[in-house]
Amino acid sequence: MTSALHFPALHRTHPRGWINDPNGIMRVDGRWHVYFQYNPYSARHEQIHWGHVSSADLAHWREEPMGPVPREGEADSGGCWSGVGLLDRGPGGRPDGAGVPTLVYSAVDGVDNALSRVVVARTDRGLQQLVDPGRVVAEVPDIPGLIGVRDPFVFEFEGRRWAIQGAGIQSDEHVAPVILLYSCDEIEHWEYVGELLRGDHPVAAQHAPAELWECPQLVQVGERWVLMLSLWYRPEMVARSTVQVNYLVGDLVAAPGGSPRFEPVGGGRVDQGPDFYAPQAVVDAEQGRVLMWGWSWEGLARTQDETDEQGWSGCLTFPRELGLDGDRLVARFPAELRALRGEPLDIARGQGVEAQVDLPAPFRAEVAIQGPATVEQIRGDGRVESLAVHDGGDATVMIDGGILELLPAASTSSTVRLYPAEGDVIRVRGALVDGWLLGG
Template identity: 65%
Template structure:
């Protein structure tokens, strides 16, 4: 992809140079080891409308290429107003001779434009390479008949107790207000989901403390270091909050089977997944001996819709992160693959002050304290980040900043330097590298 002249464009994070981008979706690794990452996408404009699934792939998490689109709205179908969030997996239950490791499958929310808070679960199939959509979405689960249901969406699939289960985020209006819930389904046959009850309710004392919301979005339930970790994107009605999409929290707990063999999630603690203001709707993916996490970084609140329309693009995915637990704290570390982005080692000036011309694309390793500022040509300075969480890695890519401390949750922030501005990084710096995506594509 040719380098854009826009100093804010996160060129290392985005393959598509135009259009709207939000939630990472349908992430899977095919039999040949290639990663396929889908995401909410509107190629027509920098606005959230006409949502389909964009698609990119990589052999190494570093070099990416654009692939054919995934699911797209279809007139007269359950997804006619948008193909919203969901997951990807290799479905061994649908295996045939043409597929050696399971059928690459996408499970997503379809909205019809009538009541988009209430989504149906759709299942679509890809070719063996995971590249082409060969079977469009069919309805696997209709809207459940639950009194007071205000919303349901964002299917996730997991295996436990020898069976395959599906969950959806939801919210219910009850006498005392709104209660977020996770709806539970059996889905041994991915194209036939059967509702069996609730995996977790928001009035559970631990959930109420650590994940308060009107509705839980984008639930992700994965094993990390011997425990189950539940990621929840917190949604509130816009009239009850500054913005409906608030932040992402996690719960740590256990999956217990009841007398009927139905799992229930029992949380014991929780906290924030990312401490920054610009991180939402992450997707967690099991990869052999690790769990990788991608998130959506939206445009910052200081960016107007008019500015976003002019730039012609909106949103980016974070770099993948490896999840780990330290007690009840969920931490993220940098995957080893990302070192391939390093182009050259930068010299650290005296005083540990690194001034970077825009667009800045660097990795900085700190021993502790770090501060990031934008210095304009008129001499004014705007602080973007100040942290002192011990050793950490900082990634800067145009308007996207990711801080990953070794011993604290990460922090994702958007910043908007203008042409000619400097981005200053200072503190207890250990090393810095200019970053560039390798030219080799496969």
């Protein structure tokens, strides 16, 4: 049964089932479409379909027909896992140049899900149904020691279209992450051409250590390129396998033969909170920006029995607009989310810059900050639990039931899941400037 106190009502529209990675994000005819990993049957990671929502303004969303679903006897019989969306203007594209909405994803067979194949599917122009349910365009590459490959991402570089996948390769007892590179000028014809980056590159080894890089996202932010990597380890090495999301910033250069090579110069964490993984980035050419959504899983202390009882698991973050402060990746909420603002918050002002606002459950609010601040959960019995700390400078915190997102202007974002009970209060205190209740 859905809990009104911690259900993130402004983030998702599915009160039952499992959600993980955002996928297939694209803007078509003025409307944003966001797909995501989805099990409509239970709050567990199994039988993965592509759920689908859309929005004209990034703030108000409606449920849409699902995208790819597992097909018995096909490459995706075990699940339709992560991938991207694009408007394909190549062979088969619309003669008016508008492009065909196309979905590119990892197909798993339920036998060896670590080694996925790439499938391409087509939808109608309104993204209401699949007109081509999908065909394999890339088999598992024949690479000695390959322990896993998945999560295609498609990008353009110097007039050509390329794709990458995350992978891990074992040599003796050592397993190293690798980004595999493909040419795909025609989206249905992929050719493996080598490696974009290896985990033994000194900058990569420092800033993104892992055994396999999942969900690679390669986008140009300003004058630099940013490669976001979800860090994964074998279960025998790290119990949860999925760890956190880091990024590398650097340059994309042409190697001999014209294929791109990524040269990182720095890096860090995409989000320093405990509940953020597998983001997807998309270039919004109309607005000249890069947007990113992430998956916020249930908190580590949440038991499977509790998740089964509530009937749903996971949500997507609000969209974030990416930028660089030097070589540091930063994010802010898009201006479109101001449409969610309702009544102003009653902020208690103290001496100097100290201010405080208490939010009763269910918490749905935005608070603007200009200096040090803390966010705490005050339990009904008086216990105080720290949720987030902001050291200084401009920041925005948005809280929606059971998810808190803190986005500083010049430092790393934080995403935290919370589980309020009746009588709990969220307290934001510090250099608070303004705030609003959030609604639909």
